[in-house]
Amino acid sequence: MNQAYEVSHLLAGAMLVTSFALLYQERIAAVLNAFAAQSITLALSVAWAAWSDNRPDLFITALIALTLKGIVIPVALHRTVARLGIHREVEKVVGVGVALMVGLALTGLAQALVVKVATGTASHAREELALALAIVLLGFLMMIVRRNAVTQVVGFMSMENGLILAATGARGMPLVVEVSVAFSVLISLFVFAVFVFRIRERFDTVDLEALDRMRGDSR
């Protein structure tokens, strides 16, 4: 029991570290690789939960996470980036240092909040929940502080990863829900990719600030 908890904690912590790595990167290729690493770690974490808690349906979740989010989506996005010739550097709203500091503060906030709110649950479930909440918040932070549409997609999907981590801690998430979630992710990816392609075609850039100006709203 103790050892199982240690390993799951290790994997959840590794996912948190990859979320920070997502904030730190300056090139789109590195961002996509970090996202792939996060999804693979998620898959491992879910698989371990499946094995140690004896819930075989989670193996399928792990497999979906691994194939879709760990392999298919990053490769597809790599190809999209290459084909559209999107600018390789990620434009930043705030510097790396400030983003990392805010990330640390969000992690502390997530911890403090979970302890306040989830007083009834067992302590190891509470800790996984805190880490998962932190990952969700960091994904959101990434969507805010990066100006590139591709990184927005990645941030959104890393929020998904956090939600799945939280859900594995909960008692029995049915397979149907998982499959539908996976499909919705896939579809949203296609939508985003098409959207991004169209924007790029039309405006020659996917920089959100520039797009904002072209929208014609006064600033």
Added chain:
Amino acid sequence: MSGVALGALAVAAFLAALTRGPALALVYPVSALAAITLGVVDLRVLLTGADVAARLPIGLPGIGLHLRLDSLSAFFGIVINGGVLAASVYGMGFDRAKELTPRVEPLFPLFAAAMNLVVIADDAYAFLFSWELMSLASWALVVARHTDPESRRAAHLYLVMAAIGTAALLFAFGGLAGPAGGYAFDTVRAHPPQPMVAALVLVAALIGCGSKGGLIPLHAWLPLAHPAAPSHVSALMSGVMTKVAIYGFVRIAFDLLGPPVWWWALPPIILGAMTAVLGLLYAVLDRDLKRVLAYSTIENVGVIFVALGLALAFSANGQPEGAAVAMAAALLHVLNHSWFKSLLFLGAGAVLHATGRRDLDGLGGLIHRMPRTAAFFLVGALAISALPPLNGFVSEWLLFQAVIAAPALPQAALHFASPAIGAMLALAAALAAACFVRVYGTAFLGRPRSAEAAGAHEVPLAQQLAMGGLALLCILGGLMGSVLAVALAPVLDQLVGGGLPGTDSGPTLFSLVAFDPARSVYDAPIIALFVAIASLTTLVVVHRLSERRTRRGPAWDCGFPDPSPATQYTASSFAQPLRRVYGAVAFTARETVEMPAPGDTRPARFSVVVVDHLWRAFYAAPGRAVLGLSERLNVLQFLTIRRYLVLMFAALIILLSIAAVMT
């Protein structure tokens, strides 16, 4: 009460010395003697624990002036009188004909006496009276060189900030006295205020005492005013007056307010940590020797407030050992800082006296011209950078131990803040080392950058003696840190109800133990002994084994001999990496180079823009708002008689309505 009597004598005798001439030269010896006497009295009270109290019939009718010398007052009295003694001995080295003026000398003992009075005041009236006397005396000393517009500006800002501080303290004491109006401290201790009122009193005390000490955002006057005064007065202002401000906060927060609540710890900790880091960032970018020292004072005051906040946090959670460690760190830092900051300011005064220059980029190579001053300044610089085995490290070590114990506090805000605080304190320590390597390296090492620096001479014996005495205290304070910590036991007991483990609990007689010996020990004499043995052994062995000769030759120059000392690193060059890394965040510092087009013969321009956001937000903007408001309200000067009558009538009706509604 002989000490008090002598102090009063010092004041009286030298208010009479407003005459010019030979009487002025007596000021410093008499001040030194008075300081020694007062210090001895304070020491006796501290070591024996016997309080001394008195009530004088002067002052407010029916209340009088209460005075009390308890162990807290005695400790701060020792700090004050040590500083006054050093400054007086320094002053005895002044050239009687050329350097003594009736603008400065008569005010010096007044300033010293006022500071002593603040710590022995036992009621609100005595406290505020002495506080204002201290502010006004130091203001007069700041404005002594009134022909210099910088001094005038500094004095003006100082007066405004001092007025704000005193107003805040008035409010604080009013809150403590309560509706019954019991201003004597004994009455206040017997009736602690309500929680809401206590919170307001704490904030007001933080504003009042913090502004005098230089806590951000009320700090802007300090780096202007402290350098403008004569150097030994700057030493007193930075080294001692800021400690009187801290005494005020300690007295109010730990003694008069009653049992603390946990969140009281947050404002001093947060403001203190920000002050520590920002103060040094300012210091590292500044190019005036005395202003750098003043900014460094701000940093140390911030560190002391962090320690006080931690003591409040531990106290509120019923952990007296932790509170004792934090409070011991604060009090030892008060003592240590007064010693090394006074030493550094006296050294700066010596440099100013010898070269006539204060800007770092005009100095250099002074270690060859002023060897003893350079040696003493080195001790001060190493001590303030908190490097073992000097005294700065003792208080820093205790503070780090308190921070390391802080994660055990139950409140979420406190234990999440503790790693952030620890990181900021470590950053402050590293920045302090960087700052003082910069100052010492630019001013004393290297080659002289100006003719004045090349022609410097050593200062008179009395001034060397003052600096040497303080340097010796820094070294002894570092080695005997545990003895000092144990001597603080009565003060710690009075303030937080706990104490550090005694000298017999550690492995040797001089080891400093925080919490308990299995947890953390720092034994300065053993380490110093080891370092001494190691260096002597190395010296002997190397001289045996190696070639003993040393040849002098020119410095390495890559084949391009450069006789000009202008090519060596200046103060702003040294600061450039720090400016680039930290200044970009804190001050939006930008470097720009304008290169002329090819063929254009004008020189390239390199400019650095540093924006002081705190000044803009807290001083310039409210200043403009106040001025704008007063412009609008100026119309009140020019109303007709009928309109004035309307105003009076309206005020009367409003007050009558309030009375009708409320009762």
Added chain:
Amino acid sequence: MTRDLLVQLLAQGAQMSFVLLIAPLAVGVVRRVKARLMRRQGPPLLQAYLDLAKLLRKESVVAESASWLFRSAPYLIFALTWVAAALVPSFASGLMFNWAADVVALVALLGAARALLALAGMDVGTSFGGIGSSREMMIATLAEPAMMLIVLTLAIAAGTTRLAGVADFFIAEPFAVRVSLALSLIALIIVALAENARIPVDNPATHLELTMVHEAMVLEYSGRHLALIEAASHLKLVLYLSLLICLFAPFGMAPATAGLYGWAIGLVAWIAKLLGSAALLGVWEVSIAKMRVFRLPDFVGIAFVFGFLAILLAFLTRGVLA
């Protein structure tokens, strides 16, 4: 009783000597591994000893504008670093004087050595010294907060800041994989790279202005002074490697009460681990390039972030939260 005391004293003296004697060998291992990986022969393993001996035999040339600080600093720097290195438990924890300083004091002793070196760099009044000093102090301001966070994590885990206490705690605890400790390990490795002027922070093998931090400060030194400074930097490397071993891989270290046999095993284990980690350092240095100076805040900032995360995760597992 006195025989016991004498044995303890001898053991302490032995530790101080071992640390000093093995430092050049560790540096030799690093250089040899680097050379071999670059398909060069590389210098012999004992080359660092020969270099020190050569420098001791040579005359010391001191610049005309140098002061007594310049000439006396190497002795103090060497002594401070040697005492600090002798305080880290190597083959046994709880030796006679190990209690005199804890991790905080250890870091401060190294800081004192660094401040003296920076001052010596400024002493001659050339721009090389200034470059080295200013960059070194900037890197120190980046590394010290991360180091403080690591110390805090260890103190939360072990309940003490005494190195012997921390080592005993990690020997006693079953080998548990903990995220917070893993993160502090990475943070400490980064801090150690920064403090020892290793790639990617600084290149110890070159004298180019662009890549100099430590080498710029000591550019003016020669002869016996340079020998002492080189020895001090070797000692600092051994100190950090020893610290990493003591905190994160302490198996084989003799506890405080062991006898001669336990100490012998501890000594062999320590030497093996030290030389092994020196070899790993060599591999690392070959695999990565040196960073631009103003990218260093990002790099050392990783140590800070990991250190902070380690503390947050330590709070999580310790159940410190109410």
